[in-house]
Amino acid sequence: MNEAYVLLNVDYKKQKNIIEQAKKLPTVKSVKTTYGIYDILIVLESNNMQEIKQTIDVDLHNIDGINNLTSLISIN
Numbered sequence: 001m002n003e004a005y006v007l008l009n010v011d012y013k014k015q016k017n018i019i020e021q022a023k024k025l026p027t028v029k030s031v032k033t034t035y036g037i038y039d040i041l042i043v044l045e046s047n048n049m050q051e052i053k054q055t056i057d058v059d060l061h062n063i064d065g066i067n068n069l070t071s072l073i074s075i076n
Contacts, residue, residue, distance in 0.1 A: 002049045003029075005072040006056060007038040014065025015039060021063050027055045038070070 010018050015033075022031050022042055029045040042060070044052050056071050 003074040004044040004052050006042040007070040008040040009068035010039045011065040
């Protein structure tokens with residue numbers, strides 16, 4: 001199983017909508033609100049690395065209100 005962590009800086013007024021949209025994505029395992037440098041942590045999981053790449057490169061980038069996205073891909 002491939003896993004990736006995505007850290008987001010978001011527009012606070014759109015944070016709730018971003019969380020709701022992210023939870024609908026098929027590779028999203030969990031979405032958590034964080035305190036500190038980043039606002040949201042998204043954990044992605046899939047047997048297919050291309051699905052994770054699609055989620056990061058297309059699906060998340062299309063959500064309005066995300067100011068910065070940092071992805072960390074776990075390699076087994």
